[in-house]
Each structure stands twice: as structure tokens, then as C-alpha cells.
Amino acid sequence: MExxxxxxxxxxxxERLREDILAGRHPAGSYLPPERRLADxxxxxxxxxxxxxxxxxxxxxxxxxxxxxxxxxDYARQGGADLLPMLVRHDPKWLHEIFEVRRSIGALIAERxxxxxxxSQHAExxxxxxxxxxxxxxxxxxxxxIEVHRALARATGNRVYALLTNTLFKAYLPVRAALRGPFxxxxxxxxxxxxxxxxxVSGDGRRAHAAADTYLRDTERIMLEGLA
Numbered sequence: 001m002e003x004x005x006x007x008x009x010x011x012x013x014x015e016r017l018r019e020d021i022l023a024g025r026h027p028a029g030s031y032l033p034p035e036r037r038l039a040d041x042x043x044x045x046x047x048x049x050x051x052x053x054x055x056x057x058x059x060x061x062x063x064x065x066x067x068x069x070x071x072x073x074d075y076a077r078q079g080g081a082d083l084l085p086m087l088v089r090h091d092p093k094w095l096h097e098i099f100e101v102r103r104s105i106g107a108l109i110a111e112r113x114x115x116x117x118x119x120s121q122h123a124e125x126x127x128x129x130x131x132x133x134x135x136x137x138x139x140x141x142x143x144x145x146i147e148v149h150r151a152l153a154r155a156t157g158n159r160v161y162a163l164l165t166n167t168l169f170k171a172y173l174p175v176r177a178a179l180r181g182p183f184x185x186x187x188x189x190x191x192x193x194x195x196x197x198x199x200x201v202s203g204d205g206r207r208a209h210a211a212a213d214t215y216l217r218d219t220e221r222i223m224l225e226g227l228a
Contacts, residue, residue: 013044013052021061021072022090028074032062035070059086081164084171092227098171099224103216105168109153109161110196110212111205117155122201124151129197133190141183142176148193152200181226182219192218 020026032038039049053070056062060079064070075083087094117125128148135141146169153165172179183189196215199208 010051014055026072030072031069081167089174099220106216107209107212110208113152113155114200114203114205114208116157121155125197135186138180138184141186141189178227179223181222
């Protein structure tokens with residue numbers, strides 16, 4: 001093991017340990033080497049190591065028991081969707097699976113929103129849709145687009161849909177800059193969203209489901225082309 005640079009040492013050590021765990025160099029169910037040996041191997045203090053361990057415990061990758069040691073958890077069996085940003089950083093191929101969930105959940109959210117949205121939520125969707133057209137650059141358009149989808153999730157009246165939407169967007173964060181393809185032109189991005197919002201406001205669940213599926217497939221294709 002090579003010694004780590006001294007800048008943001010806990011961040012660097014956390015990243016190195018996380019990559020070693022996700023790559024299987026520390027298999028699920030195994031115990032990490034004793035702290036002193038591990039710290040010496042990475043060229044850090046045990047205090048730094050403990051800070052990095054604390055972050056990975058919070059992330060659901062490690063479990064530390066006093067007098068027993070630090071165990072690598074099976075994130076695929078015990079982890080939650082909050083691990084997705086970390087997994088995308090480790091392997092962008094996770095995006096394909098995230099997009100599959102995005103399509104199915106997004107279409108269902110649109111259908112539910114069409115059935116349940118209130119007049120004030122219809123008005124909010126109209127304002128947010130207009131904000132997409134008025135956004136100044138690709139980054140602003142992308143963020144404005146996200147707010148439309150957050151509003152659709154809220155319009156279902158089911159808070160779990162809103163949390164799932166937040167989780168999926170957080171999963172994009174590590175590679176968000178590479179996913180701006182559908183948002184480079186504000187007018188085009190706005191026009192792409194109009195059929196979806198119109199269908200929700202009309203109260204036609206079937207049409208909203210179809211419009212969402214079309215929108216999500218089209219933007220997915222463009223984003224993945226940009227990522228490649």
C-alpha cells in the first residue's frame with residue numbers, strides 16, 4: 001500500500017477504502033486487518049483511520065464492534081438506495097439500472113399525479129415548466145427540469161414517491177455534468193416536457209403514463225449517448 005497525500009487525508013482514505021470494498025478486495029463478511037496494521041499500510045494515523053471508518057459505517061459499508069473488529073457488510077443485501085451515488089462513482093454502469101427504475105417509477109408517478117394533483121399543483125407545474133424555458137444555460141435547465149419532476153412526485157400525494165425521486169436524482173450527482181445533453185437548449189427541453197405536464201393537468205392518467213414513458217426514454221437515450 002502506498003502512503004496517501006496529506007491534503008484532505010480522511011477524504012482520500014475514505015475513497016480508497018470504499019473502492020477496495022466495492023471492488024471486492026475486502027469481501028463482504030470479512031474483517032478488515034487490525035487498525036494499527038491498516039493505518040501503517042496506508043501511511044495514516046489511527047485517528048484518521050477511525051474518521052474514515054465512521055463515514056463508511058454511516059454509508060452502510062462497515063460495521064465496527066469494540067473488541068471484535070471492523071466487518072465489511074454485504075451492501076447488496078443490507079444496503080439501501082442511499083448507496084447509489086457511491087456506487088455510480090465506483091461504476092457508471094449502475095446508471096443503466098437507475099434509468100430502468102427511473103422509467104418505471106416516473107411513468108407511475110405521472111399517472112398518479114394526473115389522478116390526484118390539485119389546482120394549485122397544476123399551477124405550480126405550469127410555473128416550473130416555464131422556468132425550464134427561461135433557464136439560462138444547460139446546468140440551469142437541468143436543475144429546472146428536476147424541479148418539475150419533484151413537483152410531479154409531490155402531486156401524487158404520496159411522500160414516498162417524493163423521496164424516491166430525490167434518491168434517483170442524487171444518484172446522478174457524481175456524473176451530472178455528463179448528463180446535460182437533453183438540456184443544452186432550453187426551448188427544446190421545455191417542448192419535450194410540455195406533453196407530460198399537459199397530460200397530468202388534464203387528469204388523463206393513461207396519457208400521462210405514456211407521455212412520461214416517452215419523455216424518460218428520449219432523455220435517457222440522449223444522456224447515455226453523452227456519457228459514452
